[in-house]
Amino acid sequence: MKAINIITLVLICCVLNSCSHAQDKPAHDASAREKVLIVYLSRTNNTKAIAEIIHQQVGGDLVAIEMQKPYPADYKTTVAQVSNENESGFLPLLKTKIENINQYDVVFVGFPTWGMALPPPMKSFLRQYNFKGKTIVPFNTNAGYGIGSTFETVKSLCAESKILEGFSMKGGIEKDGVLLVIKDAKRKQAETKVTEWLQKIGIKRVKKNGKLRG
Numbered sequence: 001m002k003a004i005n006i007i008t009l010v011l012i013c014c015v016l017n018s019c020s021h022a023q024d025k026p027a028h029d030a031s032a033r034e035k036v037l038i039v040y041l042s043r044t045n046n047t048k049a050i051a052e053i054i055h056q057q058v059g060g061d062l063v064a065i066e067m068q069k070p071y072p073a074d075y076k077t078t079v080a081q082v083s084n085e086n087e088s089g090f091l092p093l094l095k096t097k098i099e100n101i102n103q104y105d106v107v108f109v110g111f112p113t114w115g116m117a118l119p120p121p122m123k124s125f126l127r128q129y130n131f132k133g134k135t136i137v138p139f140n141t142n143a144g145y146g147i148g149s150t151f152e153t154v155k156s157l158c159a160e161s162k163i164l165e166g167f168s169m170k171g172g173i174e175k176d177g178v179l180l181v182i183k184d185a186k187r188k189q190a191e192t193k194v195t196e197w198l199q200k201i202g203i204k205r206v207k208k209n210g211k212l213r214g
Helices: 002-023 046-058 075-088 120-128 150-157 184-200
Strands: 034-040 061-064 106-112 135-142 167-170
Touching: 034 046, 046 061, 046 106, 046 135, 046 167, 046 184, 075 120, 106 120, 120 150, 135 150, 167 184
Parallel strands: 034 061, 034 106, 106 135, 135 167
Antiparallel strands: none
16 A cells, blocks of 8 residues: 555656646747748847847848838938838838748847837838748847837737747937947847847757757
8 A cells, every 4th residue: 555655656746847847848949950040120230230149049041131222321211211101001122032931940030129110121021921830039129218019010910920039139329320339348248148038938059050959
């Protein structure tokens, strides 16, 4: 009888231990090999800096979003144009083309916050391709006012995808003439923060042939 009680106790402990480990499981299990795409839109190169750091960490294909007709260099003119595009729902045409989007399992999408919203070119990109069943990982830089509605818009445009917790960091303030700030010591700080974030969502892996490895 004692032997049966001991066996029962051991089985209960095993079950509880398994449940505990299940709760500790990261948001994304990247133990299997997965093909990675990192796409970003950057005007002041701060989002580009974060994209490059992510690329250094996980490898994959790094692609900048370019428009067929770029925005004006003048900040105020661009702000007015973007505001009109957001109000009308206009989606600018992109020069950037992704060959065989189906080959990618994990897609990082990076962008600045424009008018507390997702920039129209990123909306164009997310509407242009089918991301059903893929893992989408948003990252953002902003002038200090936060992500606004950007991450929520990504979720709505990728409703059939798995959306992981995003990353955000303060970048430049173009209206004040402050452009690239994620450099030198600030870039080192960003590298540390990105590393911690990737570990938290369970997606940091050694890069090899553009795939994530356990």
